[in-house]
Amino acid sequence: MKTRLLAATALTVAAMMSAGAAFAQAPGYVTPKTAFGAPDLQGFWNNTSITSLQRSSDAKSLVVDEKEAERLANRNILVVLTKDDNSTNGLDPNNTKMLEDKNNDRGYNAFWIDPGSKLASVKGELRTSWIVEPASGRIPYKPGASRGGGYAITNFDGPETRPQAERCVIGFSGSYGPVMQNSMYNNTMQFVQTPSHVMIQVEMIHDVRVIPIVGSKAEAKHSNVPKWGGDSVGWYEGNTLVVQTTNVHQSQRGMITADGKLTERFTRWDDKQITYEFEVDDPALYSQVWKGEMALNASQPMYEYACHEGNHAMPGILGGARQLESEGKVPGMGPGIAAGLVLPRDETGGEGFN
Helix, strand or coil: CHHHHHHHHHHHHHHHHHHHHHCCCCCCCCCCECCCCCECCCEEEECCCCCECCCCCCCCCCEECHHHHHHHHHHCHHHHHHHHHHCCCCCCCCCHHHHCCCCCCCCCCHHHCCCCCCCEEECCEEECECEEECCCCCCCECCCCCCCCCCCCCCCCCHHHCCCCCCCCCCCCCCCCCCCCCCCCCCEEEEEECCCEEEEEECHHHCEEEEEECCCHHHCCCCCCCECCCEEEEEEECCEEEEEEECECCCCCCCCCCCCEEEEEEEEEECCEEEEEEEEECCCCECCCEEEEEEEEECCCCCCCCCCCCCCHHHHHHHHHHHHHHCCCCCCCCCCCCCCCCCCCCCCCCCCCC
16 A cells, blocks of 8 residues: 555656646745745856757657757757867868858857757756747747847948847847847856845846836836836745836847737746746737746856957948948848758758758
């Protein structure tokens, strides 16, 4: 009887863990509290991983086992780039192999990036996307919905028309939000809490979210002034920090329009991980509300990010555009960091990574 009871308990715990989405904390975990009684989220956290917001067509499910996770990792474009770079490290002093595809974006070689090499473990599960709903793991855009948010990367008329990231107004990685995401580098963030505010600083360009804290959702009031990263207000529900964001500046490449709403939930899963849950509600862009979960893992302090200090690239960018125009050509962006790479075939003979 005792043996059957223990077995049943073990199966129940396993089922709880595999259900993932129903739990924001590891079973039995006791959340530490700040001196003023709030769940303590303070410290440095990192979401470095090859798991991305949307699921690749090469991944057939949200949760995978170790073998499938390794296969997907070996096909990730940035992992392949790193291996390609390292294959000539020390053998070719001029690294001519990296120049064969004539990709002028290869200044970002493996030395400069830190994308991670594994899928993220979220609530003890290996995840292929941050999106958990819809089940496809894809953003449910409405047909014809505008996705750019003023992020004009093909206009070279002057500095003001270049992307915000290129002008160091706001980072390109999406780490600032909304929704907070991960990128090929600079994925560390810092949480600082006071009784009246929560500060989240991201490593990319050192963008900072300063979130006022109110007593409950009923007390949340938003400004009508559009802001970079949106206007965020937070409150605590038990062991969870809940943050509601609206009024995102529409010159930013965010995930919601001026009338959209993002709800975020930050909960300590255990001493080494925060579960970051998000819900995007914007009928102007999406056919349904969509949701996601991300792991923020305990990290070392972030590096300083110096953006365009003493950098003379802007005159060169615009001057190069004028030269191309004088030749009757249309200036545009380069092919990208990983252009020209040939990825390994999978078991079915398909090529590439989407």
